[in-house]
Amino acid sequence: MGEVVLAVDIGGTKTAAALADRDDALLRTEVAATPAAQGPVAVVATVVALAGRLLAGSGLRLSGVGIGTAGVVDAGTGTIVSATDTFADWPGTPLAALVRSGLGAHLLPDAPVAVQNDVDAHAAGEHRHGAAAGAASALVVAVGTGVGAGVVLDGRAVRGAHHVAGEIAHLPVPGAAHLRCPCGRFGHLEAIGSGIGMHRHFRSLGGDPGITDARGVALAAAAADPIARRALDESAAAVGRALAGAATLLDPERIVVTGGVPNIGESWWLPMRAAFHAEAIDALQNTPILPGTLGDDAPLRGAAASAWRRP
Numbered sequence: 001m002g003e004v005v006l007a008v009d010i011g012g013t014k015t016a017a018a019l020a021d022r023d024d025a026l027l028r029t030e031v032a033a034t035p036a037a038q039g040p041v042a043v044v045a046t047v048v049a050l051a052g053r054l055l056a057g058s059g060l061r062l063s064g065v066g067i068g069t070a071g072v073v074d075a076g077t078g079t080i081v082s083a084t085d086t087f088a089d090w091p092g093t094p095l096a097a098l099v100r101s102g103l104g105a106h107l108l109p110d111a112p113v114a115v116q117n118d119v120d121a122h123a124a125g126e127h128r129h130g131a132a133a134g135a136a137s138a139l140v141v142a143v144g145t146g147v148g149a150g151v152v153l154d155g156r157a158v159r160g161a162h163h164v165a166g167e168i169a170h171l172p173v174p175g176a177a178h179l180r181c182p183c184g185r186f187g188h189l190e191a192i193g194s195g196i197g198m199h200r201h202f203r204s205l206g207g208d209p210g211i212t213d214a215r216g217v218a219l220a221a222a223a224a225d226p227i228a229r230r231a232l233d234e235s236a237a238a239v240g241r242a243l244a245g246a247a248t249l250l251d252p253e254r255i256v257v258t259g260g261v262p263n264i265g266e267s268w269w270l271p272m273r274a275a276f277h278a279e280a281i282d283a284l285q286n287t288p289i290l291p292g293t294l295g296d297d298a299p300l301r302g303a304a305a306s307a308w309r310r311p
């Protein structure tokens with residue numbers, strides 16, 4: 001098998017880990033529930049257990065570890081800066097150091113342990129191997145239960161002075177003033193553009209209380225429910241407007257949109273693109289907006305790249 005690294009994707013509900021080769025190809029993957037509510041020691045123990053399962057009987061030792069995790073991350077030190085309440089005691093966790101000591105002899109001497117935000121890892125995966133491959137710069141946006149983005153400029157991930165560069169979730173967008181964002185403020189993109197936001201917007205318009213999520217809203221819209229159609233249109237348009245704003249600031253070569261909400265299909269992509277084109281200045285009108293191609297593998301492949309000490 002040659003040299004391998006461990007790639008890890010720590011999400012709010014599950015943790016995936018894979019052995020990857022020099023091309024960031026995933027050789028073997030294992031998944032476990034994330035014990036987020038039990039605190040950092042339990043989360044690290046899960047990562048170590050997954051690594052043990054992946055390496056069992058192989059005789060291999062790891063040339064590096066790359067981790068993408070929920071939360072705001074100081075990628076320079078591998079420490080969690082802040083996180084949602086889903087993860088107990090996550091802020092301040094020196095994740096790179098804890099994983100290094102947990103893995104112990106599974107690591108080759110001097111093997112790097114790199115930690116970054118999961119959406120940044122996702123963006124790195126799509127940039128190296130997916131829909132943004134070959135582009136010098138890219139904005140990769142994930143629209144699911146929440147909204148996140150990673151920015152690559154001149155081939156390098158942009159982290160920012162406070163580790164939150166690319167946090168498109170909290171851009172103010174027109175049409176969301178009545179909706180509270182998970183950050184506690186009103187009018188941000190995530191409050192209307194996420195799957196949860198789309199459903200909340202639907203309910204705020206007086207939509208059927210028997211419909212409990214964005215999938216239900218999309219199904220009702222397809223069945224010509226006018227409130228569902230409006231909620232879907234306005235949720236998608238909010239994403240398109242935010243992308244136009246972000247593109248104006250960054251001028252990325254490509255924009256990649258991934259996640260569960262874009263999987264709704266053309267009924268989401270059409271109003272999203274229409275809003276982008278209505279807002280974007282002429283020079284940005286031809287910026288490609290592409291669906292992601294790697295799916296759930298994207299954060300693992302991006303994490304693998306970081307394990308090989310690539311930016």
Ligand SMILES: [Zn+2]
Nearest residue numbers: 170181183188
């Ligand atoms: Zn917010």
